[in-house]
Structures are given as structure tokens and as C-alpha cells.
Amino acid sequence: MDERKFAVLSAIIEDYVATQEPIGSKSLVERHSLKVSPATVRNEMAVLEDEGYIVQPHTSAGRIPTDKGYRTFVDRLNEVRQLSPAETRAITQVLEGAIDLDDVMQKTVKLLSQLTGQISLVQYPILSGSIVKHIDLISINEKRIMIVLVANSGRLEQVTVELENNVDESTLELLRNKLKNTITDKKFIEVSNLIKNFENDTELNNKVLVSKVIEKLKVMVTQKSDQKIVIAGASNLAKLDSEFSKKLLPVLDEIEENVVMLKLMGEMVNEDELFIRIGHENKVANLHSASVVSSGYITGDSLSKLGIVGPTRMDYPGTISAVRAVARYLGRILGNK
Amino acid sequence: MDERKFAVLSAIIEDYVATQEPIGSKSLVERHSLKVSPATVRNEMAVLEDEGYIVQPHTSAGRIPTDKGYRTFVDRLNEVRQLSPAETRAITQVLEGAIDLDDVMQKTVKLLSQLTGQISLVQYPILSGSIVKHIDLISINEKRIMIVLVANSGRLEQVTVELENNVDESTLELLRNKLKNTITDKKFIEVSNLIKNFENDTELNNKVLVSKVIEKLKVMVTQKSDQKIVIAGASNLAKLDSEFSKKLLPVLDEIEENVVMLKLMGEMVNEDELFIRIGHENKVANLHSASVVSSGYITGDSLSKLGIVGPTRMDYPGTISAVRAVARYLGRILGNK
DNA sequence: TCTAGCACTTGATAGGTTTAAGTGCTAATT
DNA sequence: AATTAGCACTTAAACCTATCAAGTGCTAGA
Numbered sequence: 072m073d074e075r076k077f078a079v080l081s082a083i084i085e086d087y088v089a090t091q092e093p094i095g096s097k098s099l100v101e102r103h104s105l106k107v108s109p110a111t112v113r114n115e116m117a118v119l120e121d122e123g124y125i126v127q128p129h130t131s132a133g134r135i136p137t138d139k140g141y142r143t144f145v146d147r148l149n150e151v152r153q154l155s156p157a158e159t160r161a162i163t164q165v166l167e168g169a170i171d172l173d174d175v176m177q178k179t180v181k182l183l184s185q186l187t188g189q190i191s192l193v194q195y196p197i198l199s200g201s202i203v204k205h206i207d208l209i210s211i212n213e214k215r216i217m218i219v220l221v222a223n224s225g226r227l228e229q230v231t232v233e234l235e236n237n238v239d240e241s242t243l244e245l246l247r248n249k250l251k252n253t254i255t256d257k258k259f260i261e262v263s264n265l266i267k268n269f270e271n272d273t274e275l276n277n278k279v280l281v282s283k284v285i286e287k288l289k290v291m292v293t294q295k296s297d298q299k300i301v302i303a304g305a306s307n308l309a310k311l312d313s314e315f316s317k318k319l320l321p322v323l324d325e326i327e328e329n330v331v332m333l334k335l336m337g338e339m340v341n342e343d344e345l346f347i348r349i350g351h352e353n354k355v356a357n358l359h360s361a362s363v364v365s366s367g368y369i370t371g372d373s374l375s376k377l378g379i380v381g382p383t384r385m386d387y388p389g390t391i392s393a394v395r396a397v398a399r400y401l402g403r404i405l406g407n408k
Numbered sequence: 409m410d411e412r413k414f415a416v417l418s419a420i421i422e423d424y425v426a427t428q429e430p431i432g433s434k435s436l437v438e439r440h441s442l443k444v445s446p447a448t449v450r451n452e453m454a455v456l457e458d459e460g461y462i463v464q465p466h467t468s469a470g471r472i473p474t475d476k477g478y479r480t481f482v483d484r485l486n487e488v489r490q491l492s493p494a495e496t497r498a499i500t501q502v503l504e505g506a507i508d509l510d511d512v513m514q515k516t517v518k519l520l521s522q523l524t525g526q527i528s529l530v531q532y533p534i535l536s537g538s539i540v541k542h543i544d545l546i547s548i549n550e551k552r553i554m555i556v557l558v559a560n561s562g563r564l565e566q567v568t569v570e571l572e573n574n575v576d577e578s579t580l581e582l583l584r585n586k587l588k589n590t591i592t593d594k595k596f597i598e599v600s601n602l603i604k605n606f607e608n609d610t611e612l613n614n615k616v617l618v619s620k621v622i623e624k625l626k627v628m629v630t631q632k633s634d635q636k637i638v639i640a641g642a643s644n645l646a647k648l649d650s651e652f653s654k655k656l657l658p659v660l661d662e663i664e665e666n667v668v669m670l671k672l673m674g675e676m677v678n679e680d681e682l683f684i685r686i687g688h689e690n691k692v693a694n695l696h697s698a699s700v701v702s703s704g705y706i707t708g709d710s711l712s713k714l715g716i717v718g719p720t721r722m723d724y725p726g727t728i729s730a731v732r733a734v735a736r737y738l739g740r741i742l743g744n745k
Numbered sequence: 746t747c748t749a750g751c752a753c754t755t756g757a758t759a760g761g762t763t764t765a766a767g768t769g770c771t772a773a774t775t
Numbered sequence: 776a777a778t779t780a781g782c783a784c785t786t787a788a789a790c791c792t793a794t795c796a797a798g799t800g801c802t803a804g805a
Contacts, residue, residue: 095767108779113768131767131786170627171554171566205546209558217508217558221546225554229508229564287507305642306660309653316646323643432798445748450799468755468798 077147078105079115080124084136084144088386093133138350138383141362145347145387152388154396158186162396166404172196172225176301179377179401184304186393189381190323192332195299196224196405198259198292200373206254208247208284210238216280218288222259224370224405230287234280242277246284249275262292300332304379315360315382322357322380331355336365336376345395350383364390366398370405377401414484415442416452417461421473421481425723430470475687475720478699482684482724489725491733495523499733503741509533509562513638516714516738521641523730526718527660529669532636533561533742535596535629537710543591545584545621547575553617555625559596561707561742567624571617579614583621586612599629637669644718652697652719659694659717668692673702673713682732687720701727703735707742714738 072080082103086094096109096116105112116134119125124140127133136144154162165182169175176193183191201222209217211231216238220228249269254262266285275281305323308316325331335355336346348363362385365378377398379390409417419440423431433446433453442449453471456462461477464470473481491499502519506512513530520528538559546554548568553575557565586606591599603622612618642660645653662668672692673683685700699722702715714735716727 093767097767110779110781111777114778117769127768129786131765131784133767170624171568173566204548205544205554207542207544207556209542211541211558211560211562215562217542217562217564219544219556219558219564221548221554221556223548225548225552225568227554227556227564227566229510231508231562290507306645306653306657308643309645309657316643320643320646430798434798447748447750448746451747454800464799466755468753468796470798 072143075107076115076119077143078103079112080119080136080140081144083116083125083134084140087135088384091384093128093135095133098133136384138352141349141383141387142352145349145391148388148391151392151395154392158393159396161186162400166400169404172227172405175401175404177303179397180301180303183377183379183393183397184307186397187379187381187385187390188304188307188310189379189385189390190302190304190307190319191377191379192326192336193301193377193401194332194336194375195301196222196226196370197373197375198222198224198226198228201226201259203254203257203259203262206247206250208243208250210240210243213237216243216284218284218291220288220291224373228291230291232283232287234283236279239277239280242275242280246275246281250288259292263289300326302326307381311382318357318360319380322355322361332376335363335380336378345391346378347387347391364394366394368398368402368405370402409480412444413452413456414480415440416449417456417473417477418481420453420462420471421477424472425721428721430465430472432470435470473721475689478686478720478724479689482686482728485725485728488729488732491729495730496733498523499737503737506741509564509742512738512741514640516734517638517640520714520716520730520734521644523734524716524718524722524727525641525644525647526716526722526727527639527641527644527656528714528716529663529673530638530714530738531669531673531712532638533559533563533707534710534712535559535561535563535565538563538596540591540594540596540599543584543587545580545587547577547580550574553580553621555621555628557625557628561710565628567628569620569624571620573616576614576617579612579617583612583618587625596629600626637663639663641716648719655694655697656717659692659698669713672700672717673715682728683715684724684728701731703731705735705739705742707739 079099082099082105083094086099086102096112099105099112100107100109116125120127120134123137124143125134125136128135162182165178166175169178176195180191180193183193201224203220204223205219205221207219209219211217214234214237216232216234218230218232246269249272250266253265257265266288269275269285270278270282272281308319322331326335344367346365350362351359353359353361353363360383361380362383363378363380364387365376367374367376378394381390416436419436419442420431423436423439433449436442436449437444437446453462457464457471460474461480462471462473465472499519502515503512506515513532517528517530520530538561540557541560542556542558544556546556548554551571551574553569553571555567555569583606586609587603590602594602603625606612606622607615607619609618645656659668663672681704683702687699688696690696690698690700697720698717699720700715700717702713704711704713715731718727
């Protein structure tokens with residue numbers, strides 16, 4: 072596509088994103104300093120429409136971009152908008168002020184939704200590659216034990232175990248020490264394997280207690296390992312037109328189930344690189360009028376994801392730079408600061 | 409107010425909540441089996457309007473309830489709607505399936521928002537009255553320590569401490585033991601007092617480390633103690649008319665800051681009793697067209713809050729029973745099961 | 746005390762006209 | 776050959792206007 076045609080496409084996208092109304096040739100020329108007349112622009116537009124980059128909602132209206140239009144726009148977008156100093160300051164200040172991992176996650180997701188005005192999702196640092204820094208068994212009261220696991224990423228997992236009988240303190244003590252010796256400084260993925268013989272260990276004579284704990288522990292290190300996410304900005308939906316938000320509602324509910332997230336953020340390559348899905352490129356149902364902008368972020372040893380979901384009609388340059396910046400800062404905060 | 413007038417008021421409220429349109433005398437008589445003619449109802453309506461229970465949006469329209477109307481309706485509401493067996497089953501099933509406190513909170517808040525169709529808020533069990541069951545200091549890496557506190561309510565708090573120098577393991581070990589001996593099985597409110605002399609303790613010779621930890625710990629047991637809440641159902645806003653949701657947006661953002669919550673849920677008496685604020689009864693700005701239904705829930709030793717926020721036009725009987733039921737079950741789950 | 750009947754009010758609906766924005770095409774211009 | 780001016784044409788939106796439906800208050804009779 073030649074230079075001028077792309078300029079026209081960009082201008083259309085820019086205006087349409089801003090006004091949310093079809094863009095005509097005349098106003099385009101006025102708002103952007105294109106050095107040609109409306110008639111010329113009209114000719115370009117006709118071609119762009121033939122090639123599927125833009126469409127007319129009805130005969131006498133202006134043009135709006137198609138998914139394909141957005142896609143080429145995004146692909147050609149090399150100089151991404153820089154964040155303003157104020158925005159950069161906001162990011163660092165907010166994130167540095169966080170006190171624990173939950174807080175960091177909460178603040179990050181909120182920040183991202185505010186910067187972009189979209190719904191934002193942040194995955195907790197995944198555990199699989201992390202290392203167990205600490206394990207403990209705590210008796211909360213007569214019939215309840217809490218298992219606490221801490222990863223080197225700072226992520227902490229807790230689970231309570233309910234017992235039928237009173238806690239057997241001596242077995243608990245023994246089990247606690249065995250666990251500490253066995254899995255501290257080991258990787259999460261290895262844990263399940265390392266503890267599989269505990270249930271047959273003759274030293275541990277309270278079988279019920281031991282098997283309950285081991286069972287829960289296995290669940291912690293496998294199932295829960297990468298399913299935890301936080302969401303913010305669902306209220307941004309209210310700002311959008313209701314038709315769109317109605318479509319998105321069920322998706323949101325699903326996301327809260329923490330399952331669809333991965334499918335949504337999509338298969339990503341092994342780097343902290345940006346990924347964009349526009350409209351119909353999304354495989355998830357109901358998301359054909361939405362775009363997803365996601366990025367990985369690196370925490371020392373492993374790669375997790377974050378991103379936003381919004382209408383295809385969004386400010387891509389701004390969104391991209393926000394997502395990228397937040398991912399970078401988050402990695403830095405969680406990394407080996 | 410006499411019996412029949414109240415019946416008319418109730419019928420108006422019921423229909424208005426269902427249809428969201430002003431209610432006229434004729435359709436009222438049709439839909440409810442009132443044993444009188446429309447003309448009689450009209451007379452009653454005229455009186456109700458004089459007394460401020462209902463208003464007419466314009467001369468030729470039906471009536472809609474005022475805040476005062478809802479209030480008297482709610483006050484007279486003694487037989488609360490029973491939850492259906494399906495709903496009760498949903499509550500128990502969902503809550504019993506939860507694995508840890510975070511999970512319980514998450515599921516509770518989501519459940520409440522689904523049952524009521526409103527935005528729901530749940531406060532974590534407050535710490536002030538709770539007892540410290542466990543404290544630990546964990547070195548995550550060379551320059552980071554994590555403080556972990558577990559309350560007898562099952563609530564777990566974590567904070568990381570960043571150090572300039574490498575972790576001094578021997579001091580850490582000493583401090584850990586001292587802390588364990590001093591504050592285990594003590595109440596959260598007492599902790600701050602119990603550890604105030606640690607900074608001057610001559611045995612602990614790494615002053616920087618000790619003071620950093622003690623400082624953070626004090627924050628944990630005081631500031632954070634009752635400010636943690638979860639929210640769900642913000643997407644329900646999208647279902648409502650946009651004018652209303654626009655008003656509510658800033659409030660929601662504030663709520664996410666975890667501060668306004670208490671003001672919102674309001675001063676509540678010392679029991680697990682229900683509290684309802686209708687429209688202008690709310691002191692929080694921007695909430696004059698919203699109602700708040702909240703309840704306390706009891707976790708062994710202390711009282712925390714949960715509730716919902718929605719438009720004044722809501723199904724009070726249903727909402728009330730849902731809030732009440734969830735509060736009760738939550739208390740039961742978190743209690744001494 | 747209740748109800749039937751009726752004149753009156755008024756937002757919503759439906760139809761028709763005008764308007765504004767935009768297009769495509771042709772012919773003139775650079 | 777590419778650009779531009781001019782113009783006929785299209786169409787949703789905006790604007791009227793008349794009609795309609797739903798509702799009311801009031802009076803008189805049951």
C-alpha cells in the first residue's frame with residue numbers, strides 16, 4: 072500500500088476512534104493537513120473500500136475502518152506514542168507504593184484499566200517455574216490446618232484443610248519438618264513428584280491427616296499454579312455503548328472464572344512481546360467486535376501475562392504503549408529489585 | 409396508613425420494580441386482584457401522592473414510588489421472601505467448595521452479585537478482634553523478607569520488606585523467635601503494644617533490619633486490619649440505564665480504594681442485623697438515586713460487613729433475603745465449622 | 746363509600762418533509 | 776496522467792404535525 076493511501080487510512084482510524092462516527096472526505100481534509108482535495112481523498116477511499124480496509128454503513132455516510140483496516144494500521148505502527156512524564160510517574164509511584172504481592176497485582180490492574188480506559192486483566196506470576204522458598208503447616212483451631220506456600224517470586228498461596236478429628240500435633244510436627252526438608256528450594260513442578268511417597272511413610276502414622284494435606288498440596292502446586300488473575304475496569308463497560316457491553320458481559324463472567332483468560336491472551340511466544348488480536352481474529356465467541364492487547368511480563372524465572380480487552384475501535388498507539396510500559400515496570404518491581 | 413392504602417402502595421412498587429414504568433390505576437387493578445374499581449384506586453393514589461409516597465412524572469402518566477414510599481414499604485415488610493431450594497443449594501455448594509479464605513471471599517461476593525443482580529461488596533473478616541495464630545519471617549531472596557501473619561479467622565496477611573543490604577540471617581532468626589514467643593495467641597490490637605520495645609532490644613544488633621520489620625508489622629496489625637474488601641458485579645451496571653450508571657461510576661472507583669466502603673455500609677449496630685439506606689438517606693454524594701442493603705456477619709469473635717448497592721428501584725424482598733442468607737452462611741463457613 | 750362516566754392532559758407514535766453530510770461521476774485543470 | 780471542481784444523487788437524521796393511548800380528576804349516581 073502506497074504512502075498516501077496509508078495516510079488516509081490512518082487519518083480515518085484516528086478520527087473514527089476519537090469521534091465514533093463515520094468519517095467523510097471533507098472533514099478528513101480539514102482536520103488533517105493532507106495536501107490534497109476532498110475529491111482525491113474520495114478516490115483513495117473508493118479504492119480502500121474495494122480492498123476491504125474500510126466500509127460504508129450506508130450509501131450517504133462516511134467510512135469506518137474494518138478489522139483488516141485496523142490490522143494494517145497496527146502492523147505499520149512503528150513509532151509508538153511515548154507515555155507522558157506524568158503517566159510514567161504515575162506508574163512508578165503507584166507500583167512502588169505497594170506493600171505486598173496482592174497489592175501490587177491489585178494496583179497494576181487498576182492502573183492499566185485507568186491508563187487505557189478499558190477492562191484490564193493481569194495474571195499472577197505463574198508458579199510452575201518458581202521455587203518454593205517456604206512451606207508451613209499452621210493449626211488454626213482444633214479441626215483446621217492451613218498450608219502456606221511462598222514462592223521466590225513473592226507469591227504466597229494458602230489453603231485450609233478441614234479435619235474430622237482434632238489435630239494430631241505430633242504427626243503435624245513431623246510432617247511439617249519432612250516437608251520443609253524435602254521441598255524447600257525445589258521447583259514447584261517437582262513438588263508433586265517429591266511428596267508422592269509421603270502417604271506410605273511409616274513414620275507418619277496418622278494416615279488421614281497426612282493424605283488430606285498431601286492431596287491439597289498437590290492441588291496447590293499444579294492446578295492453582297497459573298490460574299490466578301485479577302480484573303479491573305469492568306465499570307468502564309458502562310461508558311461504552313450498551314450493545315457492545317451486552318455482548319461482552321458473558322465473556323466477562325467467564326473471565327472471572329479464571330479459565331478463559333489464557334485462551335483470551337492467546338498463545339504467546341517465549342518473550343515479553345506484544346500481542347494484538349483484532350475483532351474476528353479472536354477465537355473466543357462473542358468477542359468478534361472486541362480487540363485484545365496483551366503482553367508477557369517477566370519475573371526472574373518465568374513468563375506471565377497481562378493485557379486489556381476493549382472495542383475494536385480503540386486508541387491502539389496509546390493502548391499499546393500503556394500495556395507495554397506497565398508490563399515492563401511490573402517485571403521490574405517483581406524482579407530482583 | 410390503613411391496610412388498603414398500603415396494599416396499593418405495595419402493588420405500585422412491585423409493578424414498577426418489574427416494569428420500570430409508571431403504574432396506572434387500571435393496569436394495577438388488572439394485575440393484582442384488588443377488590444375495588446380503578447376509580448377507587450385513583451382516589452387512594454391521590455392521597456398517597458399528597459402524603460409523598462408516590463409521584464407523577466407528568467400529568468397524564470401513572471405513579472412511581474418515592475424514597476419515602478420505598479421506605480414505608482420496606483419497614484412494613486415482615487414476611488421476607490424465602491429463598492428457593494435451588495438458591496439455598498447454590499449458596500451452600502458454592503461456599504463449601506472454596507479452598508481458602510481468598511476463595512471464600514471471591515465466591516461469596518460473586519454469589520451475592522448474581523443472586524441480587526446488583527453490585528456487591530464483602531469486607532474481609534476484620535482483624536482487630538482476632539488472634540494471631542502464626543507469625544513468620546521468610547527470606548525470599550538476598551534483599552527481601554516476607555512477613556506472614558495468620559489470624560484464627562483463617563485470614564492471612566503478607567508483606568514484603570525490601571532491604572538495602574543482604575539479609576542478616578542470625579538477627580532474623582532471633583527476631584523470628586522473639587516475635588513468635590511474644591505475639592502468638594495474642595489479639596491483633598495488642599500486638600503493636602507488645603513489640604514496641606523490640607527496637608531497643610540489645611540482643612537484636614541489626615537495628616536497620618529490626619526497625620524495618622517492626623514498622624511494617626505495626627502497619628499490618630493496625631491500618632490494614634479492616635480495610636480489605638472485595639467487589640463484584642460491576643458489570644451489572646451495564647444492564648442498568650446509562651444515566652444511573654454514570655452517576656455511580658465515580659462512587660465505584662472510590663469504593664475500589666477501599667475507603668468509602670465503611671461510610672457506605674454505614675454505622676451498624678452490634679449485631680448481624682440488616683441495614684437499608686434508600687436514596688437520599690445515603691450520606692455519600694452521588695448515591696442519592698441508589699439504595700444500599702447491608703448486613704453484618706459474625707466470624708467467631710468479631711463482626712464484619714457485606715452488602716449490595718443498586719438503584720432505589722430494586723426488588724427489596726428478594727435482595728433482603730439474599731443478603732441475609734449469604735451473611736448467615738458466610739458466618740457459618742468461616743465460623744467454628 | 747364506592748363506582749361509572751366523561752372531559753381533559755400529555756408523552757409517545759406515526760407519517761411526511763426538509764436538511765445535512767456524504768458519495769460517485771464527469772469534465773476541466775494542472 | 777493525476778488532481779480538482781462541480782453537480783446530481785442518496786439517505787439517515789432532524790424536524791414538524793397530527794393522531795393515539797394511557798392516565799388523571801371530578802361529578803353524579805348507586
